[in-house]
Amino acid sequence: xxxxxxxxxxxxxxxxxxxxxxxxxxxxxxxxxxxxxxxxxxxxxxxxxxxxxxxxxxxxxxxxxxxxxxxxxxxxxxxxxxxxxxxxxxxxxxxxxxxxxxxxxxxxxxxxxxxxxxxxx
Amino acid sequence: xxxxxxxxxxxxxxxxxxxxxxxxxxxxxxxxxxxxxxxxxxxxxxxxxxxxxxxxxxxxxxxxxxxxxxxxxxxxxxxxxxxxxxxxxxxxxxxxxxxxxxxxxxx
Numbered sequence: 001x002x003x004x005x006x007x008x009x010x011x012x013x014x015x016x017x018x019x020x021x022x023x024x025x026x027x028x029x030x031x032x033x034x035x036x037x038x039x040x041x042x043x044x045x046x047x048x049x050x051x052x053x054x055x056x057x058x059x060x061x062x063x064x065x066x067x068x069x070x071x072x073x074x075x076x077x078x079x080x081x082x083x084x085x086x087x088x089x090x091x092x093x094x095x096x097x098x099x100x101x102x103x104x105x106x107x108x109x110x111x112x113x114x115x116x117x118x119x120x121x
Numbered sequence: 122x123x124x125x126x127x128x129x130x131x132x133x134x135x136x137x138x139x140x141x142x143x144x145x146x147x148x149x150x151x152x153x154x155x156x157x158x159x160x161x162x163x164x165x166x167x168x169x170x171x172x173x174x175x176x177x178x179x180x181x182x183x184x185x186x187x188x189x190x191x192x193x194x195x196x197x198x199x200x201x202x203x204x205x206x207x208x209x210x211x212x213x214x215x216x217x218x219x220x221x222x223x224x225x226x227x228x
Contacts, residue, residue: 035217037164037217037219044205044207044219044220044221044222045156045158045164045207045209045219045222046219047209047216047217047218047219050215050216050217057215059214059215059216059217060216061216061217062122095163095164097164100169104215105211105215105217107152107154107166107169107170107209108154108156108164108166108209109166109169109175111163111164111165112163113163114163
């Protein structure tokens with residue numbers, strides 16, 4: 001059974017940093033692309049970033065480019081999202097999601113339960 | 122940037138057909154995927170590659186994609202189908218795009 005477990009969310013001040021982790025199990029982690037998707041309170045889904053299975057090929061939404069960095073450690077079956085320069089508008093539940101293909105750009109067939117990030121002073 | 126537009130809400134009576142549209146420039150030339158999200162839960166994939174159903178998704182869910190519009194159809198809608206639905210595609214730069222979302226209400 002595929003399981004994705006996010007952690008690392010919390011309250012951070014504007015301008016601060018946070019690193020989210022997503023521990024994966026139940027599938028061959030290095031064989032699939034992964035994405036981060038966020039959802040602000042009461043709002044719709046927003047794609048944030050994606051990475052290929054081998055770690056080569058990273059992609060970002062314009063809203064986070066230059067501030068967020070996606071990475072993965074295939075030896076630990078873990079996906080990361082380093083978030084710097086956080087803004088109030090980054091407040092959201094962050095989901096990690098598994099892509100159905102080795103690269104990114106297929107479809108997201110499994111999702112974690114999400115980790116809440118709140119940016120506020 | 123690439124945008125996908127959905128109607129904010131769709132209302133349907135139990136047993137009837139709900140149709141949710143997703144509009145984007147030349148969307149028919151891309152794959153469209155659909156996700157269902159119930160309150161307080163994570164999204165679930167219900168249709169991928171325009172018209173394919175993942176294992177465990179009921180046959181009443183179907184999809185199509187042509188021209189500038191992808192469509193999710195729920196035939197014989199049940200109360201359990203009440204949820205938010207999002208279409209999704211990838212732009213030419215391998216960036217994901219979600220639709221604006223549609224709230225389906227089963228009256």
